[in-house]
Amino acid sequence: MTGHEKDDDEPLRDPALSALYQKSRQVSASPETDAKILAHAASAAASAAMRKAQRQKPWGQIAAAAAILLVVGSVGTWMIEREDVPVTSLARSERVELEAPAQKRENIALNDQPTPEAFQATAPAAPLEKARKSDSASTSMAAGALPEIAEKKQLADRAQAESDAAAVARSPVAASEPAPSAIALAAPKEERLKSEPARKAKAAAPAAVAESTGIGALKSAETAARMDELAQSPVEQIKQMPVHAYDATLPSLALEAWLQSIVPSGMTIAWTAVPVRCHGAEAGAMAAQCIEVAIVRETERVALLHFESPGSPSQAASEKKTLVYGEASEGGGMKPIRTLSELPARLR
Amino acid sequence: MDALSDEELMCRYRDGDTSAFATLFARHKPGVLSYLRRQCRNAAIAEELYQDVWTTLINARERYTASAKFITYLYTIARSRLIDHVRRQRGFVVVAGDSNSDETGDAIVEAPDTRAPDPVAALHAERCVEQLRVELDHLPDEQREAFVLHEEGVNLEGISDVTQTPLETVKSRIRYALAKLRKKLEDCL
Numbered sequence: 001m002t003g004h005e006k007d008d009d010e011p012l013r014d015p016a017l018s019a020l021y022q023k024s025r026q027v028s029a030s031p032e033t034d035a036k037i038l039a040h041a042a043s044a045a046a047s048a049a050m051r052k053a054q055r056q057k058p059w060g061q062i063a064a065a066a067a068i069l070l071v072v073g074s075v076g077t078w079m080i081e082r083e084d085v086p087v088t089s090l091a092r093s094e095r096v097e098l099e100a101p102a103q104k105r106e107n108i109a110l111n112d113q114p115t116p117e118a119f120q121a122t123a124p125a126a127p128l129e130k131a132r133k134s135d136s137a138s139t140s141m142a143a144g145a146l147p148e149i150a151e152k153k154q155l156a157d158r159a160q161a162e163s164d165a166a167a168v169a170r171s172p173v174a175a176s177e178p179a180p181s182a183i184a185l186a187a188p189k190e191e192r193l194k195s196e197p198a199r200k201a202k203a204a205a206p207a208a209v210a211e212s213t214g215i216g217a218l219k220s221a222e223t224a225a226r227m228d229e230l231a232q233s234p235v236e237q238i239k240q241m242p243v244h245a246y247d248a249t250l251p252s253l254a255l256e257a258w259l260q261s262i263v264p265s266g267m268t269i270a271w272t273a274v275p276v277r278c279h280g281a282e283a284g285a286m287a288a289q290c291i292e293v294a295i296v297r298e299t300e301r302v303a304l305l306h307f308e309s310p311g312s313p314s315q316a317a318s319e320k321k322t323l324v325y326g327e328a329s330e331g332g333g334m335k336p337i338r339t340l341s342e343l344p345a346r347l348r
Numbered sequence: 349m350d351a352l353s354d355e356e357l358m359c360r361y362r363d364g365d366t367s368a369f370a371t372l373f374a375r376h377k378p379g380v381l382s383y384l385r386r387q388c389r390n391a392a393i394a395e396e397l398y399q400d401v402w403t404t405l406i407n408a409r410e411r412y413t414a415s416a417k418f419i420t421y422l423y424t425i426a427r428s429r430l431i432d433h434v435r436r437q438r439g440f441v442v443v444a445g446d447s448n449s450d451e452t453g454d455a456i457v458e459a460p461d462t463r464a465p466d467p468v469a470a471l472h473a474e475r476c477v478e479q480l481r482v483e484l485d486h487l488p489d490e491q492r493e494a495f496v497l498h499e500e501g502v503n504l505e506g507i508s509d510v511t512q513t514p515l516e517t518v519k520s521r522i523r524y525a526l527a528k529l530r531k532k533l534e535d536c537l
Contacts, residue, residue, distance in 0.1 A: 014529075017526065017530065020533070024478075025378060028378075033395055038369075038370060041361070041370075041373070048410070052364070
């Protein structure tokens with residue numbers, strides 16, 4: 001058996017149409033996605049083996065630890081290969097592009113910023129020629145052959161140091177700006193999906209540089225974080241989540257299933273709208289950011305839970321409006337709750 | 349390993365055999381991806397959902413019991429992820445089995461006729477494949493889902509379980525899909 005079940009109702013299958021369908025099948029995900037899935041599967045199996053071994057014998061623990069180390073090592077190696085994009089060399093290569101005048105390139109070579117090999121790897125062909133010439137000039141200066149030129153070099157050094165500082169501050173990969181992967185992780189899933197083409201386009205330039213140097217893709221950090229996130233139980237995460245900061249990357253099905261499991265008989269869950277406009281947001285703005293759920297006993301609303309994605313414009317405001325986000329109090333208002341794990345007790 | 353059934357492979361993976369998962373993954377990844385792409389019609393989203401499906405399966409491996417057919421289990425996860433995605437995008441979707449909707453909800457928009465006769469067989473075949481894609485997109489969601497799941501190897505009972513639809517409704521949906529596709533693609537079949 002191959003998993004493709006045969007059924008006895010063959011008239012429901014048209015061989016010619018099936019053949020055409022098989023040709024039309026779009027079958028390949030990106031290799032990165034497949035690699036992530038397989039790595040996650042291996043890591044999960046290794047963790048399970050370790051847990052099992054811990055319950056058994058000491059030699060079992062050693063074997064499981066070795067298995068974990070092997071998996072972590074191989075995944076780590078894979079990630080290092082893909083993540084080891086030297087930010088400085090990217091910044092420099094961008095500087096070379098931005099500060100196109102040949103004098104700048106000569107300055108970089110004079111100051112021996114990247115090694116000749118690194119420069120060769122990142123700079124375009126024409127600047128490479130100039131860099132070689134400058135490099136040889138630099139060598140002759142180091143020998144002290146021309147004191148005047150050496151003095152000029154000191155001045156050039158200073159100017160270059162200032163220029164470097166300014167360029168790093170201006171650089172798109174400067175530390176003040178979060179990495180694209182960090183932005184992607186902070187953003188809700190919908191936003192990430194919507195912005196995916198733009199993000200890919202934005203990342204294309206540095207990625208091209210990285211590929212040309214054989215360094216690899218830039219997405220490993222995102223990959224690792226996403227895998228960690230997915231590896232955890234959504235329900236457990238949901239239970240511990242502050243009500244005003246629902247993580248929109250988690251499945252709403254998990255939230256719904258959990259709510260269903262805790263709501264006592266006689267109460268129902270009503271998703272008033274999915275999604276709704278965030279409280280405090282401008283009309284029409286950020287409409288996809290928030291989820292609202294009411295827990296209802298007959299016609300009485302027992303609780304209104306307003307889940308807000310981290311980073312939405314009204315998140316800060318929402319923290320001050322906790323009365324809206326909790327359990328209904330006798331006075332008609334809402335008593336705040338901090339996390340969803342508090343909810344079951346309140347509903348009893 | 350290839351000779352083992354899906355259920356045996358999943359049980360092996362549950363017990364820690366990573367190579368069993370690799371076999372299972374290789375066996376079903378095209379089908380799952382194809383199903384997700386057909387249903388959500390966006391390659392980037394389909395790939396994201398595809399990753400979620402497999403991750404969910406991995407995380408739930410310890411709860412897997414061989415009493416359920418693996419392929420049904422897998423496509424149930426895939427469908428849940430799709431519904432979840434649609435909920436986030438536009439609220440609830442009603443996908444309950446309503447056999448009447450099969451006959452009434454099938455207002456197919458006419459696709460541009462791409463069947464111009466071409467003397468080159470290869471080009472003709474290519475056009476047929478493209479036309480099938482177009483015609484599949486124009487099928488009602490329920491009919492396309494039933495047809496695609498059937499083509500991906502899920503049996504009728506399995507489709508009934510995955511879509512939570514009566515068996516006769518599943519058959520009806522597939523028949524309607526086949527009839528429409530045959531009609532539209534008669535030059536290709």
